[in-house]
Amino acid sequence: MYRDHWAKKAKLDGFRSRAVYKIIEIDQKVDLFKNVFNILDIGSAPGGWSEYVSKKCPQNNIFAIDLLDMKPVKNVSFFKADIREIDKLKPILGKKGSFDLVISDLAPNITGIGAIDDEAIYEYNTLTLEVALKYSNNKSKFLVKTFQNSNLRKFKSFMEKNFTLVQNFKPLASKAQSSEIYLYGENQ
Numbered sequence: 001m002y003r004d005h006w007a008k009k010a011k012l013d014g015f016r017s018r019a020v021y022k023i024i025e026i027d028q029k030v031d032l033f034k035n036v037f038n039i040l041d042i043g044s045a046p047g048g049w050s051e052y053v054s055k056k057c058p059q060n061n062i063f064a065i066d067l068l069d070m071k072p073v074k075n076v077s078f079f080k081a082d083i084r085e086i087d088k089l090k091p092i093l094g095k096k097g098s099f100d101l102v103i104s105d106l107a108p109n110i111t112g113i114g115a116i117d118d119e120a121i122y123e124y125n126t127l128t129l130e131v132a133l134k135y136s137n138n139k140s141k142f143l144v145k146t147f148q149n150s151n152l153r154k155f156k157s158f159m160e161k162n163f164t165l166v167q168n169f170k171p172l173a174s175k176a177q178s179s180e181i182y183l184y185g186e187n188q
């Protein structure tokens with residue numbers, strides 16, 4: 001029994017998570033993979049986004065990181081690691097400064113206490129943006145999960161300092177009752 005339409009659709013379409021439809025919708029709007037070769041998927045497990053990227057870009061270099069294990073995805077080099085430890089992952093370190101696209105679906109554990117969660121989300125978002133900036137080239141694109149909360153304006157202005165175009169997305173597959181949104185930045 002699937003909890004919702006998107007989980008059922010993911011099963012039927014052969015994807016391992018409903019999260020895939022979020023990146024599909026955003027890709028249809030911004031053409032995420034145009035002129036992209038090196039891709040980093042942060043917080044990748046169970047692998048819905050990685051599967052989509054692999055199908056869309058079979059010739060590209062795709063790296064994925066998660067704290068949890070992830071079953072292999074064709075063409076994706078997966079590392080079980082904390083994003084805070086990325087500098088220790090030699091194959092990724094070797095590509096520092098050359099990523100064209102960084103996608104992050106990371107989310108901290110939510111406590112339900114607004115002030116604590118807002119800070120944890122902001123900390124994760126800034127950490128991920130810093131990793132993206134460090135590992136990307138200057139034409140790179142960045143997609144990141146965040147939440148509508150008291151720190152969103154602050155994080156969005158951090159994005160705007162680093163990308164010429166920053167857009168918000170609330171994909172249909174994102175639960176309506178969730179404050180989850182995605183920010184996308186690119187340099188035009």
Ligand SMILES: C[S@@+](CC[C@H](N)C(=O)[O-])C[C@H]1O[C@@H](n2cnc3c(N)ncnc32)[C@H](O)[C@@H]1O
Nearest residue numbers: 017019043045046047048049066067082083105
């Ligand atoms: C919403 S899930 C990602 C779903 C994925 N995009 C997909 O399509 O299947 C968020 C992931 O972030 C991972 N995560 C959370 N904190 C992390 C950290 N510090 N380093 C690496 N991964 C982390 C979690 O283990 C979890 O698998």
